[in-house]
Amino acid sequence: MFDFLQMTLSGREPQEHSGSNFNLRWRWLAQGVLELEPLHGYWKSVVLSAGIHGNETAPIELLAALVSDLLHGKRRLQVRLLVIFGNPAAMVNGERYNQIDLNRLFSGRYAQFPACAETARAEQLEQLVRDFYDQSNESERLHFDLHTAIRESHHQRFGLLPYIDNGVYGRPLYSRRMLDWLHHSGIEALVINQAPSGTFSYFTSQHCQADSCTLELGKAQPFGQNDLNQFALINQGLISLITGINMLPHAAEPIKVYRVTQELKKISEQFQLNFPESVKNFTRFSAGDLLARDGEISYQVQQSEEWVLFPNASVRPGLRAGLMLVQVPTDSLFG
Ligand SMILES: [Zn+2]
Structure with missing residues (x-):
């Protein structure tokens, strides 16, 4: 075989x-x-x-x-x-x-x-x-x-x-x-x-x-x-x-659900994150925190809490340099 x-x-x-x-x-x-x-x-x-x-x-x-x-x-x-x-x-x-x-x-x-x-x-x-x-x-x-x-x-x-x-x-x-x-x-x-x-x-x-x-x-x-x-x-x-043979244990912790609330879009080579690029995914930020600057543009936390996903300032201009998330109830998955 x-x-x-x-x-x-x-x-x-x-x-x-x-x-x-x-x-x-x-x-x-x-x-x-x-x-x-x-x-x-x-x-x-x-x-x-x-x-x-x-x-x-x-x-x-x-x-x-x-x-x-x-x-x-x-x-x-x-x-x-x-x-x-x-x-x-x-x-x-x-x-x-x-x-x-x-x-x-x-x-x-x-x-x-x-x-x-x-x-x-x-x-x-x-x-x-x-x-x-x-x-x-x-x-x-x-x-x-x-x-x-x-x-x-x-x-x-x-x-x-x-x-x-x-x-x-x-x-x-x-x-x-x-x-x-x-x-x-x-x-x-x-x-x-x-x-x-x-x-x-x-x-x-x-x-x-x-x-x-x-x-x-x-x-x-x-x-x-x-x-x-x-x-x-x-x-x-x-x-x-x-x-079809179920051998999975019961999961103790409820699953957390997030949705994307804003994108950190890199417009120009001036784009800079305002936090170390090494932060973990799902690091939490609070309302008003400055997330990134791109020339005249600044990105701030808009909700009371937001979590960052896949931050990466070295992408080409025009691409997204990170996503910001908010937590939502599990039921929002079902419409
Ligand atoms: Zn992959």
């Missing part, structure tokens, strides 16, 4: 492009893209992706182990599953990306950039994911895009929920079942995005009507050096999700 991760990193193709064991059949669809389908009955279509940022290794290793167990018949698959290693070329180089951040290019935004390997990959992944969901009728569609961060965080593991325009579908904003699963899988906080974006999870939510979430799962090390214990709960969560 082939090693899906090693094969992806080597750029080779498996000798056979499909096969089966007593439980499932698999199809190799492209470099880093493998479809697995139970032989008998299923009730969900699940997409699991990692390596959209090539240097975020730990979730790639988790998915590689999961695929290996499935191909070797060690676990019984109960869902249709599409496993994606997003950016193999960047994974090989140990880089976040080579030319353009792949996670800005989905929902057709690849067409707005000069063609390169990453614009082609975004287009290819969109098509493969659409086809995967369209080939089956069952109603529950899920997508979890697994990431890790460089920065320390007051919440070790958190999820970014794609913006949903409630007016379009009239459906409840986010699925309670997904929220329960995230909570029991060790996700401590959720952030609701307030605008469309080029992320993979926004694409699957908006264009495939999947319940989707980008998961930030802690800090990553180079391949082989990750402490996978740090990822034990999400690993159990993923196994429970695809085998």
